[in-house]
Amino acid sequence: MRMSSENQRYSTENQQNAIAEYAQQHGYEVVSSYIDAGKSGLSLKGRDALRQLLSDALCPERLFEAILVLDVSRWGRFQNPDQAAHYEFLCRQAGIKVVYCAEPFGEDVAPVTTIVKHLKRVMAGEYSRELSGKLARAKRQQAELGFRQGSRVLYGFRRVLVDPSRNPKQYLEDGERKALSNDKVVVVPGPPEELEVIRRIFQMYVRDEVSINGIARCLADESIRGHAGKLLTPAMVRTILSSELCIGRMTYNRTVHRLQNPVMKNPEHAWTRFSAFEPIVPVALYAKAQERLARHKLWDKETIKATLKKLLAREGYLKQKLIEQAKDAPSAETVAAHFGSLYAAYEAVGYRPPPVSPFGNNGKHWSKKDITSGLRKLHAAHGYITNRLVNKCDFLPSDNYIRRHLGSLASALRQAGLPVIPHSQVQKRSWERRKSAGCDEYYHGVRWTDARLLRALGRGFLRFGILLSSDS
Missing domain, CATH: 3.90.1750.20 (Putative Large Serine Recombinase; Chain B, Domain 2)
Incomplete structure (x- = not known):
């Protein structure tokens, strides 16, 4: 038994009474009832009773030999009529009779009955489609x-x-x-x-x-x-x-x-x-x-690729500063987060940047071995590695150089055999360091530079005509 709305208070009771009457007239004994109350018949999702029925029907030690259903639509109003036919087939294949109490064909399995049954399944799905369209129109009229x-x-x-x-x-x-x-x-x-x-x-x-x-x-x-x-x-x-x-x-x-x-x-x-x-x-x-x-919309890879292609067609080249300045493109950080690095994003849109000199800071050549050994040394000194630590370090190139030649800082850490800390943990440590150092530049995630603070104070004064501190 099934009903699609809790408002149909007596629906399952009426179905149960009709099935019980049929069982008594035809010599069946009802040993169990499977009821999906307030569940949509559009899919198997949420149909716990139907799932249990199929599980019990396929069990070798089942306690029943027939399934009594009020009508074809009680299996569900599936948009694919073969879905209801499949569930009935599974039960019949297991040796269980499927009997329709309110249908004229009952338990008949003749070819003509199969055709009629299929038409009724199609009509059950069509009823849901028509009802959905009517409800949508009615709701839109009420919204207007x-x-x-x-x-x-x-x-x-x-x-x-x-x-x-x-x-x-x-x-x-x-x-x-x-x-x-x-x-x-x-x-x-x-x-x-x-x-x-x-x-x-x-x-x-x-x-x-x-x-x-x-x-x-x-x-x-x-x-x-x-x-x-x-x-x-x-x-x-x-x-x-x-x-x-x-x-x-x-x-x-x-x-x-x-x-x-x-x-x-x-x-x-x-x-x-x-x-x-x-x-x-x-x-x-x-x-x-x-x-x-x-x-600041949510970006995905395909949208970013389309945006970069548009920017490339307009400017003829791509680089970090150009991406940051473009109003219709995500930030360079967002691009690198989705593709691993800016160079990987360039490759995805078919752009090959001009060759870069193999020399890093102060004209020094940095081999992969030099970088990985330097990262291990820096990690041993601090216990962690951030972009700021890399840029302040004298025995390592800049973080941009590392990303350019090793893909990303995380990739460089893996190649150096060092653990990669999640971004959330890095951010948490950064906040803890700022707090322990008594830094008051950041408040609620905003970095308050002198210029920004002065502008905010000016707006506050123009709006309220007075400025007071929390101690005033």
């Missing part, structure tokens, strides 16, 4: 009227249950759903303190140029929490920065996820927008945040 679709909402906002005339009835907590089909849900701004946090996030990201991770750390240090008392993670901060709710606009149909297929992004012209309330942050500030997010 300004009604919220979905049970979750962004930090700083709340869902309100309203009647058909948009009269508010009550706030909905996270995970709660409406009980009446005529009721609707709208989104409204939340408590003022949460809205102020959203404004701070945009100001820190755009005006102070703090990274998303830095913003999350700053909010965590202040014990600012979101729904269910959870800290605002970098992913949540990124969602806030990219959500159009912050400018009072509800957006729907940005992605499509139907029939358990992978989530696909829709083009912007297919989005549904509705102006629900006054902007929480200035529209100009939101636009600047989107510009910076576009420059």
